[in-house]
Amino acid sequence: MSNGYEFLSLQGASHLARNLPDGTKILRELGNQTGVKLTISSETFARYESKSGKRQKVGEWTKARDVELEITMDEQKQEDIALAFQAEIKAIATSNIQDKNLGIGLKVGDTIKLDGFNISDLMISDSKAVTPTELIEGQHYSYDASFGKVKILDITGLTQPLIADYTTGDAKATVIFSMPDDAEYYYLFEGINSINDKKLALELWRFKPSVDGEMDFINEETGEISIKGSALADATKQQDEKLGGFGRIVYLD
Incomplete structure (x- = not known):
């Protein structure tokens, strides 16, 4: 029974799919995550009046909008390590x-x-x-x-x-910086609220990993890796109010 409050305690799984020209989304689930953080920010500029002697702000406008995603994992799949280091996995024959x-x-x-x-x-x-x-x-x-x-x-x-x-x-190698510079991904988070089992999804149309990955090669317990990056605007979805240029949070229940 509802008590009038709505709390979130989210768990879930992250998926990435390489954006392909034909629009096909072949999802790959990332390793177990200890954190998924979505950050939005904006850059503004302001104007101040010069008539009163008080330099009062009379207007403020948004110059740019940014969406950032950071995924931290304590499970370190080969594919996730490669992604963190802007790499592709190459087979060594x-x-x-x-x-x-x-x-x-x-x-x-x-x-x-x-x-x-x-x-x-x-x-x-x-x-x-x-x-x-x-x-x-x-x-x-x-x-x-x-x-x-x-x-x-x-x-x-x-x-x-x-x-x-x-x-x-035979072996496999993660060749650092072997990923194409224009590699982008569709991102899907399948979330579940552990308080009430309600589900929600986070979608980002164009996630571009950044080049500041790090990995500890000596660990007392299990190590962690982080994948960070920016969400880029998709002009084809910009005008659709149900989609939006960057992505959306969808409440499924």
Whole structure:
């Protein structure tokens, strides 16, 4: 039974869809959010009279209107991290590396980074002219296959440079700033009021992520990432009072 008050305690899910020329909206749900903040602001200019000696404000007009959105997530999906860093996820295919020169002047204890990750079929030999010596894992070197690192354990009697053959494995990379500069998204928030289970939606027609994402790579507990950006006006919806230029909040119950 209503007590005459209307309180909001919202939970919900955020979705983004890349704006495509044909208008298709293929939604992707973002990770679990700890905060979704919509901010509106305006820039105004004023005029003051100069007749009375009191410089009283006689008019004020809106010069510009801005809508900003900030989404904070404690679940960090690969796609969300990519979006926070203006990136697209690129597949890295398996490749065979032959005759990789590991450099000269190597000393016991040195660690070399190979090209690639998820290394397999690693074989290292020295540069003796007639019959190169094949190095033995555990005696001459150890290696971290996942991160593609080789540590030198013993180089006694070996001729440098050392030469490596290996295979890199499949991986995915978030390539920073690989997202097109004109990438825009439709944004949908599916909200539910935990007090009374009433639903509401927030729509933004043209959400453009900004370039100030950040991510903590060491965490005591779970980390968070934030996606910030501006809502741009959609001229095709500007004159429709049910849509509006930037977006709308829709009460579903």
